[in-house]
Amino acid sequence: MPLQIYNTLTRQKEPFVPGTPGYVGIYFCGPTVYGDPHLGHARGPITYDVLRRWLEHTGHKVRFVSNITDVGHLVDDADEGEDKVQKRAKLERLEPMEVAEKYMWAYFDDMNDLNVRRPDIAPRAAGHVPEQIDLTQRLLERGYAYVRGGSVYFRVRAWPGFGKLSNRQVEDQEAGARVEVREEKEDPRDFALWKSADPEHIMRWKSPWGEGYPGWHIECSAMSLKYLGEGFDIHTGGIDLQFPHHEAEIAQAEAAGYKFARYWMHHNHVLLGGEKMAKSTGNFVVLRDLLSRHEPITVRFYLLGSHYRSVLDFTWEGLESAKQGYMRLLNAYREIRRQVAEAPAGRHAGLERAIDALESRFAAALDDDLNTAQALAALFEFVTEFNKALPDKPGRDTLARAEAVFGQLGEGVLGLFPKRVLEASLGGDLLDGLIKLLLEIREEARRERNFALSDQIRNRLTELGLTVEDTREGPKWKVGV
Numbered sequence: 001m002p003l004q005i006y007n008t009l010t011r012q013k014e015p016f017v018p019g020t021p022g023y024v025g026i027y028f029c030g031p032t033v034y035g036d037p038h039l040g041h042a043r044g045p046i047t048y049d050v051l052r053r054w055l056e057h058t059g060h061k062v063r064f065v066s067n068i069t070d071v072g073h074l075v076d077d078a079d080e081g082e083d084k085v086q087k088r089a090k091l092e093r094l095e096p097m098e099v100a101e102k103y104m105w106a107y108f109d110d111m112n113d114l115n116v117r118r119p120d121i122a123p124r125a126a127g128h129v130p131e132q133i134d135l136t137q138r139l140l141e142r143g144y145a146y147v148r149g150g151s152v153y154f155r156v157r158a159w160p161g162f163g164k165l166s167n168r169q170v171e172d173q174e175a176g177a178r179v180e181v182r183e184e185k186e187d188p189r190d191f192a193l194w195k196s197a198d199p200e201h202i203m204r205w206k207s208p209w210g211e212g213y214p215g216w217h218i219e220c221s222a223m224s225l226k227y228l229g230e231g232f233d234i235h236t237g238g239i240d241l242q243f244p245h246h247e248a249e250i251a252q253a254e255a256a257g258y259k260f261a262r263y264w265m266h267h268n269h270v271l272l273g274g275e276k277m278a279k280s281t282g283n284f285v286v287l288r289d290l291l292s293r294h295e296p297i298t299v300r301f302y303l304l305g306s307h308y309r310s311v312l313d314f315t316w317e318g319l320e321s322a323k324q325g326y327m328r329l330l331n332a333y334r335e336i337r338r339q340v341a342e343a344p345a346g347r348h349a350g351l352e353r354a355i356d357a358l359e360s361r362f363a364a365a366l367d368d369d370l371n372t373a374q375a376l377a378a379l380f381e382f383v384t385e386f387n388k389a390l391p392d393k394p395g396r397d398t399l400a401r402a403e404a405v406f407g408q409l410g411e412g413v414l415g416l417f418p419k420r421v422l423e424a425s426l427g428g429d430l431l432d433g434l435i436k437l438l439l440e441i442r443e444e445a446r447r448e449r450n451f452a453l454s455d456q457i458r459n460r461l462t463e464l465g466l467t468v469e470d471t472r473e474g475p476k477w478k479v480g481v
């Protein structure tokens, strides 16, 4: 079965068919860079990182574009208030572009720790002002926009398709309108494509309508079309962006005469105490704090443990049990790698079947709208089977296949065993060799009834987070309990 994706546009799971066979273009609405990322900000990048890796694993060439909003996102998310980046710049006494750089790198550093691959292109709104001006001009020429006082607004009433993604009608918006009516707008639902800059506004560019800056929504239409082309494959983002941001993106592109994204994926929120994690409400866990106190991959594992379309209520207990689960997988992978190095040639029928089952269950899970929780379950089932097969001393050929498949799915697709983690736990050959040497010395001490020394070695290893088990084949060590 091919990959099925839940498409927000049609509200159903659909088989995913790339516009050009073998090639996939993905756009992700990235962060507005004016503060430290919180845990909620990691869910989208990790989800779509797995999507990207899965598509590559299944033979596609992927171009992943993730924008950085460094201008135009105003404090109230509508067309009023200060620019978020500029406001922060005043607080920190920095240039707005210094603020953008600082928090963009904070974001990418966190994503790096989480083993989220860098986007192929990370376009910044401030670097694409001419493209945004062009698109705005096109909308003016076609009658879907108008100029008032140096600003340009999209004429929502002229575009009947507005609301098709979120299923929110213009009337709903009117009824619950929080949006302050700008006198210069023809209609309160209209949104800014270009805003005239007040004298104190720092980030400003020349335009046919005077000095100003782009509205928040226009960057994503302009930059996704530029780098992925018309009718590109998948547009992704948080569920809160469906309306009005994504609705506006579609309207801007289509009213200008361009085909826009064919599949829309939206991830649900990470909650804290039942409420959305959000900067504006102060209800959040700073990602950097979490990553400096816990192995970042356990945070990735934790987020992948639930389906991206369901809410995830963060708890410390949940993170703790994710840690235990992750260690089980990591230790199993480590054990497979060690066995491969030591086992004689040969095959093991039962383990071969378990590898087949892992491959097919894993694929079925991810093909079913990226069910990462089920994909993890497939890895755990395999670990159980592997442990069962161990007393038979399976041969190297089967073990090598197990190592390859576990690695391709666990690291290649789910991103759970980056080199850094493997080196820390396996220690490569050097650490492995050193620990073995210590254990040999301990054995010798025991034989000589020097229990003080043998206990000291064991206790010191335990303090370092290693567990030593005495088995019939001699002492074995692993990370964690």
Ligand SMILES: Nc1ncnc2c1ncn2[C@@H]1O[C@H](COP(=O)(O)OP(=O)(O)OP(=O)(O)O)[C@@H](O)[C@H]1O
Binding pocket: 029, 030, 031, 032, 038, 039, 040, 041, 043, 044, 237, 238, 239, 240, 241, 267, 268, 269, 270, 271, 276, 277, 278, 279, 280, 281
């Ligand atoms: N709690 C969350 N869970 C999942 N995704 C989130 C969460 N909060 C924000 N996002 C996503 O992160 C991206 C950046 O959001 P944004 O910068 O508006 O963060 P925020 O914390 O919600 O800020 P604010 O509270 O000021 O609106 C968006 O795509 C948004 O959907």
Ligand SMILES: [Zn+2]
Binding pocket: 028, 029, 030, 220, 245, 249
């Ligand atoms: Zn966007």
